[in-house]
Amino acid sequence: MANPVVKCNVANCTFWGEGNRCQADSILVEIDSHAERNYHMETGEEPYADALHRDAAKKSEETCCHTFREKE
Numbered sequence: 001m002a003n004p005v006v007k008c009n010v011a012n013c014t015f016w017g018e019g020n021r022c023q024a025d026s027i028l029v030e031i032d033s034h035a036e037r038n039y040h041m042e043t044g045e046e047p048y049a050d051a052l053h054r055d056a057a058k059k060s061e062e063t064c065c066h067t068f069r070e071k072e
Contacts, residue, residue, distance in 0.1 A: 014069040028066040031055045 006022035008015070015024040033055075056065050 006066070010065075011070060012071050013067075014071050015067065016071075022067070024067050026067070029063050030066050031057050032062050032064055 006024075006027060007020050008022045009020055010016060011020075013022075015022050017023040
């Protein structure tokens with residue numbers, strides 16, 4: 001199975017790559033009501049077990065990416 005292409009316009013993220021392609025090994029997307037949660041994700045690691053819950057969003061505007069890490 002080929003890896004999906006994930007586009008991201010947040011150029012100050014550690015995982016941002018040329019052509020607006022996300023270079024992260026794994027990506028955690030959450031619903032906005034959980035936007036302030038901290039999953040203590042480390043670069044290149046899978047989300048911790050507390051991120052393994054299920055929620056529903058009715059449209060993309062109700063979601064956010066928790067994989068973002070600001071470039072140093």
